[in-house]
Amino acid sequence: MANRSCIIRLSRYKNALNRLKTLNFVRVFSDNLADAAGVTAAQVRKDFSLFGITGNRRGGYKVDELSDQLNKILGKDQLQEVVVIGMGNIGKALFHYGGLEKSGIKVAAGFDIDPVKFDRDSSQPVLPLEGLVDFVRGHNIVLGVIAVPDYAAQQVLELMLSAGIRGVLNFAPICLKAPEGCIVNNINLESELENLIYFVNALEDGK
Ligand SMILES: NC(=O)c1ccc[n+]([C@@H]2O[C@H](COP(=O)([O-])OP(=O)(O)OC[C@H]3O[C@@H](n4cnc5c(N)ncnc54)[C@H](O)[C@@H]3O)[C@@H](O)[C@H]2O)c1
Numbered sequence: 445m446a447n448r449s450c451i452i453r454l455s456r457y458k459n460a461l462n463r464l465k466t467l468n469f470v471r472v473f474s475d476n477l478a479d480a481a482g483v484t485a486a487q488v489r490k491d492f493s494l495f496g497i498t499g500n501r502r503g504g505y506k507v508d509e510l511s512d513q514l515n516k517i518l519g520k521d522q523l524q525e526v527v528v529i530g531m532g533n534i535g536k537a538l539f540h541y542g543g544l545e546k547s548g549i550k551v552a553a554g555f556d557i558d559p560v561k562f563d564r565d566s567s568q569p570v571l572p573l574e575g576l577v578d579f580v581r582g583h584n585i586v587l588g589v590i591a592v593p594d595y596a597a598q599q600v601l602e603l604m605l606s607a608g609i610r611g612v613l614n615f616a617p618i619c620l621k622a623p624e625g626c627i628v629n630n631i632n633l634e635s636e637l638e639n640l641i642y643f644v645n646a647l648e649d650g651k
Pocket residue numbers: 529530531532533534535555556557558561573590591592593594596600615616617633634
């Protein structure tokens with residue numbers, strides 16, 4: 445089975461492919477995708493071979509075909525609905541980010557406990573947390589984002605799981621454990637920045 449890094453690379457290849465498409469490329473080679481995704485051509489071929497995608501040494505890959513294959517693997521051949529829990533800075537930013545729809549991801553609704561945030565009658569509503577389970581079940585949604593303070597994250601995760609959510613993107617700075625049958629991706633912006641600082645300092649030291 446492919447690991448997380450491989451899937452992140454596939455997503456990069458797909459974005460690179462979209463850019464090449466706008467430049468009217470009909471065929472691409474692993475070198476083109478490697479350059480655009482910052483990996484080696486051998487890595488591109490290795491990643492593709494995991495999914496049975498084969499090119500041709502002379503002709504490369506057909507852009508349209510490859511694009512369809514990657515979209516299918518990444519589940520982008522159909523619109524994916526997502527709910528966002530916690531409509532503060534992070535939640536609102538995601539909620540209003542138009543770029544997601546272009547990628548086939550629709551934020552169907554936001555949820556919060558603060559009545560000031562509610563907007564029940566909108567086509568993209570913000571609803572009280574109590575309505576989460578019914579909404580998620582009614583819309584067959586399996587993906588959710590946690591954007592609540594750290595102390596509330598575990599409880600929110602449990603509610604999401606009871607609703608049938610199986611994939612969670614967690615922005616709260618605590619590492620939530622994924623129970624069986626669910627995948628939790630913890631995004632810790634602070635750790636990412638610390639990581640960057642460490643490697644920038646290491647670059648400086650290596651001068
Ligand atoms: N804002 C940032 O730049 C940033 C950066 C890194 C990490 N984070 C983390 O992301 C999370 C969200 O950050 P933020 O800045 O958007 O916070 P915020 O305080 O602006 O918003 C949090 C929202 O969650 C709601 N909330 C609280 N408890 C809830 C519950 N049990 N159920 C549903 N909603 C609830 C609040 O009413 C509020 O609207 C936090 O855990 C924060 O530490 C934020």
